[in-house]
Amino acid sequence: MNTDETAMDTEPGSSLSGNHLLPQLVAHLREHRAKLRDEWASRIRDAHLLEAMTPQEMVAETTSVYDNYVEVLETGSVEALQHYARDLSERIIPRGVETHEVVGIVLLLRDVLARSLFEKYQRDFGLLNQILDAYEPAANRIANTVAVSFVDERERVIRQQQDAIRELSTPVLPVRERLLILPIIGVLDSERAKQLTEQLLSGIRTHRAKVVVIDITGAPDVDETVANHLVQTVDASRLMGASVIITGLSPTIAQTLVTIGVDLSKMNTIGDLQGGLEEAERLLGYSVTRKEVSEGS
Amino acid sequence: MNSGPALVSILRQGDTLVASVHTALDDSEMIRFQNDLVRQIGEVRARGIIIDVAALDVIDSFGSRTLRSIADIARLRGATTVIVGIQPEVAFAMVRLGMDMGQVPTALDLEEGLAYLARLRAVGAS
Amino acid sequence: MRVLAAEDRIEPGMIEPYAIATVRNVMATMWRRDDREVRNRHRVFDPTQPDDVENVLVASEEQLAINEALRRLTDRERQVLLAHEVSGAATQMLADEAGSTAGAVAAQLKRTRARLRVEYLLALDHIEPPTDRCRPVLLALSSADRRRQREVDAARHLLECDVCARLSEPLLDRGPVRDDVLHVTIGADPDIVSARRAARDLAAQAGFTGTDLTMLATAVSEVARNIVRFADNGDVTIELLERPRRGIRVVARDMGPGIADVEAALQDGYSTYSGLGLGLPGARRLMDEFNLVSEAGHGTTVSMTKWFDPKGSA
Ligand SMILES: [Zn+2]
Numbered sequence: 001m002n003t004d005e006t007a008m009d010t011e012p013g014s015s016l017s018g019n020h021l022l023p024q025l026v027a028h029l030r031e032h033r034a035k036l037r038d039e040w041a042s043r044i045r046d047a048h049l050l051e052a053m054t055p056q057e058m059v060a061e062t063t064s065v066y067d068n069y070v071e072v073l074e075t076g077s078v079e080a081l082q083h084y085a086r087d088l089s090e091r092i093i094p095r096g097v098e099t100h101e102v103v104g105i106v107l108l109l110r111d112v113l114a115r116s117l118f119e120k121y122q123r124d125f126g127l128l129n130q131i132l133d134a135y136e137p138a139a140n141r142i143a144n145t146v147a148v149s150f151v152d153e154r155e156r157v158i159r160q161q162q163d164a165i166r167e168l169s170t171p172v173l174p175v176r177e178r179l180l181i182l183p184i185i186g187v188l189d190s191e192r193a194k195q196l197t198e199q200l201l202s203g204i205r206t207h208r209a210k211v212v213v214i215d216i217t218g219a220p221d222v223d224e225t226v227a228n229h230l231v232q233t234v235d236a237s238r239l240m241g242a243s244v245i246i247t248g249l250s251p252t253i254a255q256t257l258v259t260i261g262v263d264l265s266k267m268n269t270i271g272d273l274q275g276g277l278e279e280a281e282r283l284l285g286y287s288v289t290r291k292e293v294s295e296g297s
Numbered sequence: 298m299n300s301g302p303a304l305v306s307i308l309r310q311g312d313t314l315v316a317s318v319h320t321a322l323d324d325s326e327m328i329r330f331q332n333d334l335v336r337q338i339g340e341v342r343a344r345g346i347i348i349d350v351a352a353l354d355v356i357d358s359f360g361s362r363t364l365r366s367i368a369d370i371a372r373l374r375g376a377t378t379v380i381v382g383i384q385p386e387v388a389f390a391m392v393r394l395g396m397d398m399g400q401v402p403t404a405l406d407l408e409e410g411l412a413y414l415a416r417l418r419a420v421g422a423s
Numbered sequence: 424m425r426v427l428a429a430e431d432r433i434e435p436g437m438i439e440p441y442a443i444a445t446v447r448n449v450m451a452t453m454w455r456r457d458d459r460e461v462r463n464r465h466r467v468f469d470p471t472q473p474d475d476v477e478n479v480l481v482a483s484e485e486q487l488a489i490n491e492a493l494r495r496l497t498d499r500e501r502q503v504l505l506a507h508e509v510s511g512a513a514t515q516m517l518a519d520e521a522g523s524t525a526g527a528v529a530a531q532l533k534r535t536r537a538r539l540r541v542e543y544l545l546a547l548d549h550i551e552p553p554t555d556r557c558r559p560v561l562l563a564l565s566s567a568d569r570r571r572q573r574e575v576d577a578a579r580h581l582l583e584c585d586v587c588a589r590l591s592e593p594l595l596d597r598g599p600v601r602d603d604v605l606h607v608t609i610g611a612d613p614d615i616v617s618a619r620r621a622a623r624d625l626a627a628q629a630g631f632t633g634t635d636l637t638m639l640a641t642a643v644s645e646v647a648r649n650i651v652r653f654a655d656n657g658d659v660t661i662e663l664l665e666r667p668r669r670g671i672r673v674v675a676r677d678m679g680p681g682i683a684d685v686e687a688a689l690q691d692g693y694s695t696y697s698g699l700g701l702g703l704p705g706a707r708r709l710m711d712e713f714n715l716v717s718e719a720g721h722g723t724t725v726s727m728t729k730w731f732d733p734k735g736s737a
Binding site: 240 | 381383384
């Protein structure tokens with residue numbers, strides 16, 4: 001505050017580069033950190049942003065975002081900026097914050113700080129202009145980088161989560177030569193059922209499977225659409241030369257299958273996975289046994 | 298086979314005919330293929346027929362039905378037909394479409410198809 | 424000068440027809456027209472049917488907007504544009520006349536088209552942009568110039584300016600010049616294979632994979648066969664959609680005898696000739712959306728869509 005006049009005097013006509021003014025600007029933002037941060041936080045509240053956060057989280061987040069922001073302004077380095085944006089995104093994405101919110105709070109901070117600079121330097125328009133010339137490009141760069149980085153990071157996280165869910169939920173397990181198990185765990189929707197069928201069918205080709213055991217013990221709900229998928233999966237596997245055994249069929253699901261007109265007698269269903277595996281072994285060894293018998297006779 | 302060299306080949310292997318479809322066939326070509334194959338079944342008194350459709354990226358209602366008619370006619374002449382090489386995506390699309398191969402046996406590929414026919418012969422021989 | 428010669432031929436009262444001819448070439452997206460086409464697409468094609476009143480109204484509204492947009496160009500911009508689009512003057516010829524290069528003229532034409540699109544949208548809605556930044560932003564979007572968009576900070580402006588946010592939609596929607604529509608004439612058996620190949624190629628190019636490609640190709644095969652069997656000839660249009668999301672739309676049209684009982688035709692097993700009963704209901708199961716319109720004596724139009732699902736496994 002009390003260094004205003006001095007600073008102005010020591011920076012005569014520094015319109016060529018605003019960078020000379022940045023230290024002064026940063027010092028101002030540091031000095032009034034608490035007040036500006038609170039003002040910013042209240043603007044965020046007024047704009048109904050970050051409502052998923054508790055008041056304590058808000059204080060913690062705004063403090064840390066504020067400090068980093070000033071630091072980036074000070075150093076102006078691209079690395080610091082990207083690091084800042086990534087860090088912000090990583091911390092904030094898990095809380096379900098939307099893109100417009102993150103862009104919104106950064107723009108609010110930019111404006112809160114700009115207003116404070118305006119108040120401080122309004123008596124000298126020449127200096128004010130220079131200060132704003134120094135401040136605005138830097139502030140806009142931060143806002144843009146944060147927005148871009150946030151969107152990237154958010155997409156990456158979502159992709160990662162989807163991959164993880166897919167991998168976890170639809171493993172096609174080669175148990176032994178020619179035998180695949182497909183344990184279906186969790187709620188099946190039409191989309192997942194389709195993915196599952198695709199995985200199974202390409203698994204049949206890769207592993208040259210002759211028998212597939214689909215265990216649906218872990219699937220709590222099977223509606224008509226999914227039941228249809230199940231039937232289609234069985235039929236498609238057959239077209240590729242693989243037999244399907246279904247295990248863990250609950251009475252409810254069996255009822256659903258009958259309702260949609262599936263002839264259960266044409267489906268190879270076995271009560272539990274153990275029984276299904278035994279049946280699979282029998283199917284795989286079946287021809288050998290028959291052959292030996294026929295050769296022996 | 299006189300429907301052009303590139304589309305389909307039919308090879309004889311003992312009492313088995315191995316027919317490979319090399320490329321997408323339109324409906325008329327499909328019919329010609331059926332006629333050629335059926336004629337050869339009679340000529341060589343084939344007991345087994347393998348139709349390899351691995352090269353087909355679509356088997357629609359007409360394609361499915363033609364394959365089934367071939368198998369039906371062959372059965373009436375005492376021969377067993379195995380369809381081999383249906384690709385995963387094709388199999389999925391076929392069942393979505395509402396087609397299946399009925400009682401016609403299917404196998405993963407040519408090797409499996411031949412093994413199937415060999416097993417069948419072994420059982421039949423007993 | 425040829426440019427001036429072209430200008431000479433445009434008498435004051437004649438600017439409208441020229442403007443319409445011009446803008447039909449220039450506007451890669453006339454989204455209102457697109458809307459109308461989409462709405463009419465399910466109708467059986469009948470060349471004797473006159474344009475309905477609504478179409479005429481919309482058309483005249485468009486003409487006024489086009490006129491106004493042309494007026495807002497500079498004289499030079501308008502001259503070059505009209506000489507190129509209306510009189511068909513090649514860029515090289517225009518360049519020779521102006522003592523410039525073909526590349527420079529092409530770039531100028533591109534800028535002019537971009538401006539025309541912006542002014543057209545503004546004129547159509549009878550609005551003036553609220554800020555000085557609006558036009559530069561809209562122009563950068565209209566010319567699909569990403570560098571310029573960054574320079575004018577277009578993304579931020581769209582967050583702040585409602586007018587531009589709204590106008591940017593048709594501008595961004597413009598996309599590339601239609602290399603995303605394929606027509607296949609259907610008259611004989613081999614055309615069935617051509618149609619499904621075309622569909623598969625376009626869909627693969629658009630990012631479809633695996634089962635979705637095969638399902639699409641199979642469905643196209645069925646509707647194309649229906650044309651060959653029922654109507655002798657017709658055509659299949661395959662179109663890449665970007666909105667509301669990415670997808671492939673297939674429209675199969677014929678002027679054949681039509682289907683008497685559409686409901687029955689969509690039941691499994693229905694067939695008016697031997698051996699085919701699964702085609703249409705099967706195609707419906709393979710696609711996400713399916714619509715069939717048929718009129719006895721006028722023909723049949725099947726319109727079906729498969730949406731791209733990025734979650735689908737590759
Ligand atoms: Zn604007």
